[in-house]
Amino acid sequence: MRPQDLLAPTAAGLCCRPGGFHIDPVRPVERALITHAHSDHARPGHGMVLATQETLDMMRLRYGDNFADRTQAIRYGEILQLNDVSVGFHPAGHVLGSAQIAMSCNGLRIVASGDYKDAPDPTCEPFEVVPCDVFITEATFGLPVFRHPDAAHEVRKLLDSVRLFPERAHLVGAYSLGKAQRVIALLRAAGYDAPIYLHGAMESITHYYESRGIALGELRLVKDIKKADLAGTVTLAPPSATSDIWTRRFPDPLTAFASGWMRIRARARQRGVELPLVISDHADWDGLTATIKATGAGEIWVTHGEEEALVHWCKTQGLAARPLALVGYGEEDESASTGGEDAA
Amino acid sequence: MNRFAELLDRLSYEPGRNNKLRLITQYFREVPDPDRGYALAALTGTLSFKHAKPGLIRELIAARVDPELFALSYDYVGDLSETVALMWPRTPTSSSIKEPPTPDPSPPLATLAEGGEEVAATPSAPLPPPLQRGGVGGGGPLPDAGQGHNKPPPPTLTEVVTTLATLGKAELPAQLTHWLDELDETGRWALLKLVTGAMRIGVSARLAKTAAAALGNKDPHDVELIWPGLIPPYLDLFAWLEGRADKPANRDAAPFRPVMLAHAIETDDFATLDARDFIAEWKWDGIRVQAVSGRDDDGNIIARLYSRTGEDISKSFPDLLPSLHLQDSSEKTLDVSRKPLRTFRHQAFAIDGELLVLREGRVQSFNVLQQRLNRKSVTPKLTKEFPIHLRAYDLLADDDADLRLLPFVERRARLQAFVAKLDDPRIGLSPVVPFDDWATIRAARTDPAAFGAGDDAEAVEGVMLKRRDAPYLPGRPKGQWWKWKRDPHIIDAVLMYAQRGHGKRSSYYSDYTFGVWTEGSDGDQLVPVGKAYFGFTDEELIQIDRFVRRNTTEKFGPVRHVVHEPDQGLVLEVAFEGLQRSTRHKSGVAMRFPRISRLRWDKPPREADRLETLERMLKTEKVH
Numbered sequence: 001m002r003p004q005d006l007l008a009p010t011a012a013g014l015c016c017r018p019g020g021f022h023i024d025p026v027r028p029v030e031r032a033l034i035t036h037a038h039s040d041h042a043r044p045g046h047g048m049v050l051a052t053q054e055t056l057d058m059m060r061l062r063y064g065d066n067f068a069d070r071t072q073a074i075r076y077g078e079i080l081q082l083n084d085v086s087v088g089f090h091p092a093g094h095v096l097g098s099a100q101i102a103m104s105c106n107g108l109r110i111v112a113s114g115d116y117k118d119a120p121d122p123t124c125e126p127f128e129v130v131p132c133d134v135f136i137t138e139a140t141f142g143l144p145v146f147r148h149p150d151a152a153h154e155v156r157k158l159l160d161s162v163r164l165f166p167e168r169a170h171l172v173g174a175y176s177l178g179k180a181q182r183v184i185a186l187l188r189a190a191g192y193d194a195p196i197y198l199h200g201a202m203e204s205i206t207h208y209y210e211s212r213g214i215a216l217g218e219l220r221l222v223k224d225i226k227k228a229d230l231a232g233t234v235t236l237a238p239p240s241a242t243s244d245i246w247t248r249r250f251p252d253p254l255t256a257f258a259s260g261w262m263r264i265r266a267r268a269r270q271r272g273v274e275l276p277l278v279i280s281d282h283a284d285w286d287g288l289t290a291t292i293k294a295t296g297a298g299e300i301w302v303t304h305g306e307e308e309a310l311v312h313w314c315k316t317q318g319l320a321a322r323p324l325a326l327v328g329y330g331e332e333d334e335s336a337s338t339g340g341e342d343a344a
Numbered sequence: 345m346n347r348f349a350e351l352l353d354r355l356s357y358e359p360g361r362n363n364k365l366r367l368i369t370q371y372f373r374e375v376p377d378p379d380r381g382y383a384l385a386a387l388t389g390t391l392s393f394k395h396a397k398p399g400l401i402r403e404l405i406a407a408r409v410d411p412e413l414f415a416l417s418y419d420y421v422g423d424l425s426e427t428v429a430l431m432w433p434r435t436p437t438s439s440s441i442k443e444p445p446t447p448d449p450s451p452p453l454a455t456l457a458e459g460g461e462e463v464a465a466t467p468s469a470p471l472p473p474p475l476q477r478g479g480v481g482g483g484g485p486l487p488d489a490g491q492g493h494n495k496p497p498p499p500t501l502t503e504v505v506t507t508l509a510t511l512g513k514a515e516l517p518a519q520l521t522h523w524l525d526e527l528d529e530t531g532r533w534a535l536l537k538l539v540t541g542a543m544r545i546g547v548s549a550r551l552a553k554t555a556a557a558a559l560g561n562k563d564p565h566d567v568e569l570i571w572p573g574l575i576p577p578y579l580d581l582f583a584w585l586e587g588r589a590d591k592p593a594n595r596d597a598a599p600f601r602p603v604m605l606a607h608a609i610e611t612d613d614f615a616t617l618d619a620r621d622f623i624a625e626w627k628w629d630g631i632r633v634q635a636v637s638g639r640d641d642d643g644n645i646i647a648r649l650y651s652r653t654g655e656d657i658s659k660s661f662p663d664l665l666p667s668l669h670l671q672d673s674s675e676k677t678l679d680v681s682r683k684p685l686r687t688f689r690h691q692a693f694a695i696d697g698e699l700l701v702l703r704e705g706r707v708q709s710f711n712v713l714q715q716r717l718n719r720k721s722v723t724p725k726l727t728k729e730f731p732i733h734l735r736a737y738d739l740l741a742d743d744d745a746d747l748r749l750l751p752f753v754e755r756r757a758r759l760q761a762f763v764a765k766l767d768d769p770r771i772g773l774s775p776v777v778p779f780d781d782w783a784t785i786r787a788a789r790t791d792p793a794a795f796g797a798g799d800d801a802e803a804v805e806g807v808m809l810k811r812r813d814a815p816y817l818p819g820r821p822k823g824q825w826w827k828w829k830r831d832p833h834i835i836d837a838v839l840m841y842a843q844r845g846h847g848k849r850s851s852y853y854s855d856y857t858f859g860v861w862t863e864g865s866d867g868d869q870l871v872p873v874g875k876a877y878f879g880f881t882d883e884e885l886i887q888i889d890r891f892v893r894r895n896t897t898e899k900f901g902p903v904r905h906v907v908h909e910p911d912q913g914l915v916l917e918v919a920f921e922g923l924q925r926s927t928r929h930k931s932g933v934a935m936r937f938p939r940i941s942r943l944r945w946d947k948p949p950r951e952a953d954r955l956e957t958l959e960r961m962l963k964t965e966k967v968h
Contacts, residue, residue, distance in 0.1 A: 016755075026696055058449050143413075143416060143417050143420055144409065144428060144430075145417045145420065145421055145430035145431045145432040146430075146436075147430070147529065149529070150530070157350075164366060164367070164370055165363065165366070243844060243851060244851055245851055246851070247851040248851055254715065263430060264420075264426075265356070265419055265423070266421075266422060266423070266424060268357060270901050270902055271902070272844055272846060272902065274357050274358055274359070274528075274846070275354075275357065276357065286434075302930070306416070306420070308416060309412075309413055309416045309417070312410075312413065312416075313410075313413065316410065330355055
């Protein structure tokens with residue numbers, strides 16, 4: 001069996017014909033396998049959705065109970081037979097419940113990794129290397145200029161700033177699913193035990209994380225707090241909110257943004273960010289290249305991001321590689337949903 | 345070096361002056377000598393070594409990375425130093441550091457075939473060690489810890505600065521490579537900024553000195569006063585600031601003295617002021633300077649020109665310096681470059697005055713002066729075309745006598761005698777404007793030409809009122825000196841684009857690009873003529889912000905296009921001090937000191953001013 005007979009890009013997304021399903025489809029389909037709950041990968045309106053329990057729960061939180069006709073939860077490591085294809089979900093280390101999807105048929109195995117990172121994250125299962133013949137990798141940070149520093153170091157920068165500017169409110173832009181909770185967990189791990197404040201859009205997902213046993217300490221909603229009382233505090237908000245009218249409720253706000261994009265100065269400046277924090281839920285260049293090698297795959301398909309550089313690198317390593325021209329990922333307007341998770 | 349790099353990194357994003365000060369002071373507090381001293385030197389532009397060229401940086405990176413990956417990266421990042429800093433490989437020899445030690449020997453397909461479905465299931469298998477990077481939480485390793493055991497520690501700032509000062513050109517590439525290997529991303533970025541001489545982080549020398557002063561709760565003036573005698577790494581300065589030693593003596597023979605500044609006078613102020621207590625002078629639209637001369641311990645004459653903040657700007661005005669080198673008559677030094685040989689008894693002096701361009705005895709406008717400023721090299725052609733002149737209005741020291749505590753009227757008498765004796769065409773006296781009552785001075789301010797300024801009126805931007813009995817006090821003492829500026833120029837322009845501000849204004853559209861009408865290819869169109877981000881009240885800011893949000897036609901990154909049609913849009917009354925031809929602006933003109941003076945909600949954009957109006961202003965040179 002040729003790889004393209006098992007899995008091929010279509011307008012709706014990656015389609016597995018022998019298995020009768022799509023992966024992270026961007027249009028409504030009969031049967032969808034969803035890697036994780038970010039809104040560019042998990043969309044409502046499918047007939048049947050197969051995903052991890054966490055992904056299903058968070059889709060329900062965002063889209064309501066009727067986001068799909070039927071749902072089925074699958075555990076990490078559990079194997080299901082869908083027609084001729086056996087399917088397994090494996091931790092992707094991206095956000096809570098995120099999974100790589102391994103498909104095996106007639107001795108051929110393809111792994112669609114979805115979004116992933118190999119860096120440690122206290123809020124989700126660590127990334128697992130799944131040996132395969134064809135590995136589908138994202139390329140959000142697929143350029144060698146992207147090498148994310150230790151996230152704990154970035155959080156220390158934030159805490160140093162809070163100490164130096166105790167009269168200002170620190171606003172940290174962070175995607176409301178995954179990044180926000182990870183930043184909170186990192187703050188706690190760094191010994192910060194004061195209450196952390198949340199934008200309303202982060203409330204439900206953050207409480208869901210807590211319900212899954214992830215301790216985040218004392219959290220408060222900003223809307224209940226007087227302006228003067230926000231001096232010297234840390235608030236997590238969707239990135240779009242940190243430069244909008246909403247910030248007027250804070251005393252002399254200092255804008256931070258936790259994202260892999262903050263590596264590039266022009267990106268940070270363009271957003272008016274005063275304290276860029278390079279904290280990413282995607283693998284950086286070293287992570288991408290190391291993971292590709294570790295899978296042992298001889299063929300690499302590269303999707304959403306800087307495909308060109310990564311394809312070039314694969315070829316220099318003697319690996320067959322091609323870009324998958326998939327559209328609809330990492331491009332969603334961050335204000336469209338409850339705070340958005342376009343990328344990073 | 346990494347701590348210094350962190351400071352530069354943070355400063356490069358911080359828009360607020362006070363916040364920058366806090367960051368720099370904090371750095372001085374945390375970092376020991378001599379590193380902090382070299383940092384102060386770097387921030388004040390006092391370091392001197394041969395800068396590396398961009399070509400060298402390119403060669404270094406070309407030797408280390410795949411050219412195609414570099415090209416793609418550079419194209420994406422857009423800045424050479426930043427690209428190199430980010431993609432410099434972690435280990436020079438290979439990229440194998442993160443590869444798994446040995447790949448799983450059993451092919452995945454074989455296991456799958458024999459074992460059925462469970463085989464693929466390795467629930468939550470721990471990461472292979474090579475993929476594990478960094479650490480989580482406070483207990484995690486230091487950022488550099490992952491770089492391996494045999495790696496030398498990154499260089500200190502002191503090491504970098506002192507090495508660069510003595511390094512030969514041929515050794516530079518190898519040394520840079522070595523440092524780039526040892527530093528982290530931010531460290532490499534800062535190193536490349538330092539060695540290419542392109543700091544550009546929005547910190548002036550004055551700001552850095554003010555931050556140092558704050559370390560010891562000292563007045564920045566005090567630091568400025570002793571500064572000329574100090575050399576990096578400023579151990580004596582920091583010892584004093586931390587209360588461990590006495591104030592370093594200013595051993596400089598030609599020290600700067602903190603300048604006295606004026607308050608802007610308001611109509612209400614006149615009621616409490618008596619015209620007889622004041623002397624009036626023209627307010628010159630030039631550069632405030634202090635010209636100082638003295639003798640060092642070896643008897644050499646030291647002459648310097650300082651800016652109003654105490655920066656030594658002598659290098660930019662070599663044509664004025666000979667006039668400050670005064671010869672003592674007792675010394676029979678024959679200076680052939682100066683004819684006739686002049687003799688003079690003064691050995692030391694400090695003049696407060698204005699730097700102006702004088703052509704055929706006539707003071708030129710600020711526009712002309714500006715063409716001489718901020719030039720990289722001061723060529724003979726430049727000094728000939730823009731002859732510089734010092735218009736003196738105060739004398740702070742004469743020989744060994746400090747005149748600053750004398751009343752102004754006495755200092756003025758000493759100054760007149762001094763300038764007369766000097767008899768140098770490059771140094772002239774700023775004349776007094778005679779008046780008996782405020783009405784006279786009001787008229788003089790409106791029409792300087794008719795009140796004695798004559799042809800020089802173009803370079804007059806108002807009048808100065810100085811109390812006869814005022815001593816020369818540093819800073820802006822209340823009630824001593826007043827400035828009364830001419831009214832600014834006013835035009836009505838149309839708001840075209842808006843951008844958000846910084847800090848407290850980060851949620852407000854507070855930076856405005858405005859334009860005026862001009863004949864275009866398809867009829868009248870607006871052409872941008874300037875940008876303004878102050879002049880309006882807080883209440884007006886809220887109104888404009890609301891207008892911008894409701895009338896945005898397009899967004900380009902951080903810039904909003906605001907509707908600007910003949911019948912739709914917002915007219916801004918813009919006040920400005922002067923106009924200049926500019927090749928950098930599409931309109932061909934650039935405004936000096938533009939600000940929003942009024943919002944013209946009542947005016948339709950079609951009635952705003954035209955470019956021709958501005959061009960007329962330029963032509964008549966009635967622009968002050």
